[in-house]
Every structure is written in structure tokens, then in C-alpha cells.
Amino acid sequence: MQDVYIVGIGIHPFGRSEGLSGLQQGANAARAAMADAGLEWPDMQFGFGGSDSAGNADTIVNELGLTGLPFINVKNGCATGGSALIGSWQAIASGAHDVGIAIGFDKHPRGAFNAMPAEYSLPEWYGEAGFMVTTQFFAMKLQRYMALHGISPTSLGRVAEKAFRNAVHADHAWRRSPVDLDTILNAPMISDPLTKYMFCSPAEGGVALVLASAKKARELGRDQVRIKAAVIRTRPPGSFEVFAPSMDIERGGAPTLLASKAAYEMAGIGPEDIDLAQLQDTESGAEIMHMAENGFCADGDQEEWLANGWTNIDGRLPVNTDGGCLACGEPIGASGLRQVYENALQLRGLGGGRQVPGDPRTAYSHVYGAPGISGVTILER
Amino acid sequence: MGASAIAQGLFRETPEPTLIGGRHRDTGRIVFPCPDDAARWEPIDLPRRGTLWSWTVQRFRPKSPPYIGPEDFTPFAIGYVELPGATIVETQIVVADFDSLTIGMTMKLVTTDFATAANGDAIRLYAFTPATEA
Numbered sequence: 001m002q003d004v005y006i007v008g009i010g011i012h013p014f015g016r017s018e019g020l021s022g023l024q025q026g027a028n029a030a031r032a033a034m035a036d037a038g039l040e041w042p043d044m045q046f047g048f049g050g051s052d053s054a055g056n057a058d059t060i061v062n063e064l065g066l067t068g069l070p071f072i073n074v075k076n077g078c079a080t081g082g083s084a085l086i087g088s089w090q091a092i093a094s095g096a097h098d099v100g101i102a103i104g105f106d107k108h109p110r111g112a113f114n115a116m117p118a119e120y121s122l123p124e125w126y127g128e129a130g131f132m133v134t135t136q137f138f139a140m141k142l143q144r145y146m147a148l149h150g151i152s153p154t155s156l157g158r159v160a161e162k163a164f165r166n167a168v169h170a171d172h173a174w175r176r177s178p179v180d181l182d183t184i185l186n187a188p189m190i191s192d193p194l195t196k197y198m199f200c201s202p203a204e205g206g207v208a209l210v211l212a213s214a215k216k217a218r219e220l221g222r223d224q225v226r227i228k229a230a231v232i233r234t235r236p237p238g239s240f241e242v243f244a245p246s247m248d249i250e251r252g253g254a255p256t257l258l259a260s261k262a263a264y265e266m267a268g269i270g271p272e273d274i275d276l277a278q279l280q281d282t283e284s285g286a287e288i289m290h291m292a293e294n295g296f297c298a299d300g301d302q303e304e305w306l307a308n309g310w311t312n313i314d315g316r317l318p319v320n321t322d323g324g325c326l327a328c329g330e331p332i333g334a335s336g337l338r339q340v341y342e343n344a345l346q347l348r349g350l351g352g353g354r355q356v357p358g359d360p361r362t363a364y365s366h367v368y369g370a371p372g373i374s375g376v377t378i379l380e381r
Numbered sequence: 382m383g384a385s386a387i388a389q390g391l392f393r394e395t396p397e398p399t400l401i402g403g404r405h406r407d408t409g410r411i412v413f414p415c416p417d418d419a420a421r422w423e424p425i426d427l428p429r430r431g432t433l434w435s436w437t438v439q440r441f442r443p444k445s446p447p448y449i450g451p452e453d454f455t456p457f458a459i460g461y462v463e464l465p466g467a468t469i470v471e472t473q474i475v476v477a478d479f480d481s482l483t484i485g486m487t488m489k490l491v492t493t494d495f496a497t498a499a500n501g502d503a504i505r506l507y508a509f510t511p512a513t514e515a
Binding site for chain 1 (some may be wrong): 387388391402410412413414434435436437438439440441443444446447448449450457459460461463466467468469470471473479484495496504506
């Protein structure tokens with residue numbers, strides 16, 4: 001397997017883009033990524049891409065050019081972007097290609113995600129009774145975690161406060177105004193213990209990454225950021241997932257535990273070697289639980305971490321440096337690639353007002369979503 | 382006006398409310414509801430009491446479809462209840478004071494008429510409520 005580099009990064013701002021389709025936002029991101037690499041669409045030897053609810057990614061050739069390249073559609077829920085990245089990484093690591101592009105985009109209607117029972121092989125009564133609401137799952141997973149490990153509502157607030165503070169300096173973020181801790185904690189409850197500032201919202205946006213072999217990256221003068229690990233895992237027995245009418249009393253692992261372990265093994269490093277991380281923060285508590293699931297601290301230690309600001313930009317492990325899903329929103333197909341975009345930007349030292357100090361060399365990204373999937377990448381400079 | 386169960390095969394009302402789960406004929410694994418696959422799953426009665434595993438409050442009206450509760454929405458609690466020796470089931474929770482819910486508390490099975498059908502009949506769903514008596 002040969003080394004693979006990220007030679008170009010591009011993003012179409014997250015949030016709302018009236019008048020632009022999800023696909024057009026993906027095309028904008030692709031143009032930006034290719035310009036960043038000093039390349040053009042005819043240079044792309046292949047593409048992988050996807051969206052959850054904005055159509056087939058391969059129709060992007062209508063926007064970017066009919067070059068005849070192979071383009072593979074990915075539809076893998078919250079791991080869509082991560083899967084596109086893995087496909088692209090494998091295409092180059094295997095030696096089959098020298099340069100190609102991974103694209104993720106989406107455009108969701110306003111309001112909460114609306115799921116139907118049949119899409120999840122569930123009986124109709126389950127939706128009729130009011131159980132087809134994803135926020136319930138996140139709240140119940142968190143409620144139990146807080147009770148078992150002594151996490152306070154104040155810590156949930158600190159995560160959201162940090163997200164909005166970091167996003168002030170991120171051009172691509174959606175919600176870029178600071179919100180103070182009291183406002184977050186006293187806002188209307190959506191699903192106890194989570195208030196409205198503690199949940200991310202469905203959104204729009206696009207991200208593209210141009211990947212290349214070492215030889216090609218050197219030619220382009222872009223051999224700085226290397227992919228050390230790219231992994232996706234589905235759930236093990238006994239994991240707690242969304243839309244479960246019942247679950248076994250004997251509890252088990254989580255897809256994140258599997259993906260994280262595999263990524264560290266592939267990279268040959270451990271959590272103590274990571275300089276910054278983007279962790280799935282569908283809601284504040286998810287970031288807290290994922291700090292432990294990805295090996296950065298023990299269950300319950302997050303109280304101390306957050307009270308001391310250790311996940312701030314200038315902390316020992318900056319987390320969600322662009323405000324994460326909480327501040328950027330979640331266009332499902334693009335969200336995982338946004339994390340990798342942000343990590344590549346930070347490793348190049350181009351984070352501006354949100355740049356992690358101390359010349360970071362390793363960056364970790366983690367997505368998690370229905371129906372129990374997780375993707376992890378580790379980048380190194 | 383009468384009341385009818387939200388679906389057949391979920392629960393029985395006489396002599397007491399009873400949830401009907403499914404036990405795998407080979408592995409013995411117990412799930413709820415009983416899968417529609419008689420060759421592999423046999424229906425069994427689940428325990429009527431258990432402990433609260435986790436909970437939250439649905440503070441906004443879920444989208445319709447699929448939700449069929451009243452347009453005039455009142456927040457309701459939901460949770461998971463661990464039924465000893467069987468499984469952990471997801472359920473609406475009937476409780477006056479949300480703040481009284483505590484993980485580990487004893488819960489008992491009831492029914493709730495949470496919605497109304499077009500013909501005026503109540504639509505009945507299983508639910509759990511804190512068991513106050515010893």
C-alpha cells in the first residue's frame with residue numbers, strides 16, 4: 001500500500017444556501033478543492049461521493065464536465081463522507097490511481113429529521129406512538145451516561161458554549177455568534193436533559209477533498225498532510241442505537257469503540273499522540289461520551305476536562321475547532337468530510353483565529369450515526 | 382365510544398395488562414415486540430414490573446405522519462424499562478411530575494389512551510408508570 005496525501009481541500013459554507021441545490025454546493029466545494037491543489041476536473045482520475053437526501057453524486061459531472069471518469073455513488077448515512085474518503089484512499093493506496101476526489105454534500109428540509117418506520121423495518125405503531133424521533137435516543141443514551149458517570153448539565157452547556165465560541169472564527173460555520181453559558185442552560189428543553197442550544201440542526205453544505213499519491217503530491221508541492229488511518233465500522237452486539245423497541249439486558253460495545261481501535265492500530269499511534277480532534281457532536285452529550293469512546297479520557301473525567309477548558313483551542317486536546325455539528329449544522333453527506341477538511345486546514349496552520357497553537361502534527365476525526373456506524377480518520381503532517 | 386389497541390399482538394388487557402414478547406426458539410433471546418416469524422420466534426408474556434433504565438421528555442410534537450397523537454400537544458415522558466430476565470423495552474411513561482423520574486426506580490405496566498381514531502374511539506397503547514406501592 002502506498003501513502004496517500006490530501007492535496008486539496010474545499011468547502012461550500014454550511015447552513016442555508018437559498019437557490020442552490022445540494023449538488024451545486026458539492027460542485028462549488030469540488031472546484032475549491034481542485035483550485036487549492038492546483039488541478040482541474042480533467043485531472044481527476046476517479047471520484048467517490050454521496051448525499052443522504054440531495055440526490056446522486058455522479059450527476060455532478062453535469063456541473064463539472066463530461067470527462068468520462070469513473071464516479072462511484074456512496075449512500076451510507078452519517079458515514080457517507082467517510083465512506084467516500086475511504087473509497088478514494090483505497091483507490092490510491094492500492095496503486096490503481098494517482099489522484100482523485102471525494103465529495104459529500106446535502107440539503108435537508110427545515111426542522112427535525114423525519115423518519116418513517118418502514119424505512120427502518122419497524123412496525124407502523126412504533127411511529128404512531130411517537131417513538132420515531134432521533135432526539136429521544138440521544139437524550140436517553142446521555143441521561144443514563146450522566147447518571148452512571150457523574151456528568152453535570154453544566155458540562156453539557158460548556159460544550160455548546162465552546163462550539164459557538166470557536167465558530168466565530170470559522171468562515172464555513174452556520175451559527176457564528178457566541179452564546180453564554182447561562183443562556184444555553186436556561187434555554188427551552190428539547191428532550192431532557194438537552195436544551196435547544198445543545199442540539200445540532202439539519203443543514204446544507206458541501207465538502208470536497210482531492211487525494212493523491214506521494215509522487216503526485218510532491219509534484220504539486222502539496223505533500224504535507226498524509227492519511228494515516230481511515231476506518232469505518234458497523235455496530236457490535238449489545239450496542240445502544242436509535243429506533244430500538246427493545247434491547248438485550250446484556251449490554252455490549254459501540255461502533256465507535258471498534259472504529260477507534262482499528263484506526264489507532266492502522267496509524268500505529270495512540271490517543272495520547274493526537275494533537276486535536278473533531279468528534280461527532282450531534283448534541284453536547286455526544287461530544288462528551290465520544291471523548292471517552294475514542295480513548296481520550298476515562299468515563300466521568302470529562303467533568304474535570306471541561307471545567308478546566310482542556311478541549312478549548314488552547315487546551316491539551318482541542319475538540320471541534322470549527323464549532324462542530326453544533327455550530328455548523330449537519331448536512332449528513334458532507335458532515336464527516338467537514339471534519340477532515342478542518343483537520344487538514346489546522347495541520348497546514350491555516351486555522352486563522354481558531355488555529356490550534358503549538359504546530360499540531362496529528363489530527364483525529366470521528367463520525368457516528370444511524371443505524372450504528374462509525375468512521376474514524378487520522379491525519380499526520 | 383370504545384377503545385382499541387394500537388396494534389394486534391403487542392399486549393393483552395385481561396386479566397391484567399401484559400406485554401407480549403418473542404423468544405427465539407433456538408437461542409432463547411427475548412425481544413419486544415414478537416417478530417412475525419412463528420418458525421423462529423414464540424410469543425411469551427413479559428414481566429409486568431421492571432426498573433427504569435433511562436428516560437427523557439418529548440417536549441415538541443413529533444411530525445405527522447407517523448405520529449397520531451392529538452394536535453393539541455402535551456409533552457410526554459418516554460423511556461426504557463428493564464424487565465428482569467427478559468429484555469429492555471421502550472415505552473411511553475405515565476407520570477405527573479417528570480422530575481420524579483429516577484433511573485433504577487420500579488415501574489409497572491399500564492395502558493394509556495393517547496390518541497383518538499377518526500371514528501372517535503380511543504387508541505390504546507401500553508405504557509409504564511412508577512410503582513408507588515411496595
